[in-house]
Each structure stands twice: as structure tokens, then as C-alpha cells.
Amino acid sequence: MRIGEVARRTGLSLRAIRRYAQDGLVRASARGQGDVHLYTGQDLVRLHLVRRMEHLGFDLARMRDVLAVLPPGVPVVGEDDGTWLAELVAAAEGRCGELRAAVAAAEEFAAALRKLADHMRILSASRTTSTTR
């Protein structure tokens, strides 16, 4: 299928699809007349995968790593052959760990800011009372 149909079926923009090819994530498996890019079902699977990973904040290198363990001609939704699917799972879980760490850091920061806010409230309160008296 050509890029227009791919865009319709993946919900990705033409720009994004071409961008992924440029970044070496997903390239059309074949070329047609006039150098037209022809995508296969497997390419579609990879694009769907990229879309989800991008949504989860995977960076280019990580997405490439994941796609690298995805063998050609094998549908993503299938049985676990014990290797590539296990690597996909590991990659996803790894990202979960990173996101948990990020949330923890954000909460820590929020707590610090709360503490600072309390401190300043106390300071301004004491200033008010001392100048008033």
C-alpha cells in the first residue's frame, strides 16, 4: 500500500511517516513506479508500534532497539516465541520503571516547593505581626 493509505490506517500524518523513515525507524519495504514508497502489512505493524511508543515517551534510540527485535513477517499479535516478544515486554517494563522514577522525582519536587511555600508564609506572617506591634 502507498503512504496515503498507511496514513489513513495508522492515524499518522504523511509528515510523521516520512519522518520515521528518515530517522530509520520504519522504511517502506518496497518501491514502486516513480520511486513511490510501498508499505507492507509488517510496516504497518511497526508504525502502529512506533505510534504507541512515542506516546509513552520512548526516544529514537529506544524505539529503534524495540523495532530491531521485531522480526519481519511476524505479526505482533501472536504467541510468544520466547525471544523477541520477551524483549518487547522488557522494553515496555523498562519504560514503566523510568516513568515511575520520573513521577517520584516530580512528587519530591512538589513536596520541596510545598515546604518552601509554608516557610515563606511563616516568614511573612511574623513580619506582619512584628511591624504591626
Added chain:
DNA sequence: TTTCTTACA
């Protein structure tokens, strides 16, 4: 009409 490349905002 669709796609490709290149370039600009």
C-alpha cells in the same frame, strides 16, 4: 489525484 523532495514558518 497522489506522491516525492525541498524549504519555510
Added chain:
DNA sequence: TGTAAGTA
């Protein structure tokens, strides 16, 4: 990333 121009 969207969009536009000029092609094939």
C-alpha cells in the same frame, strides 16, 4: 509538524 511549490 503543517503546508506549499514543482514534478513525475
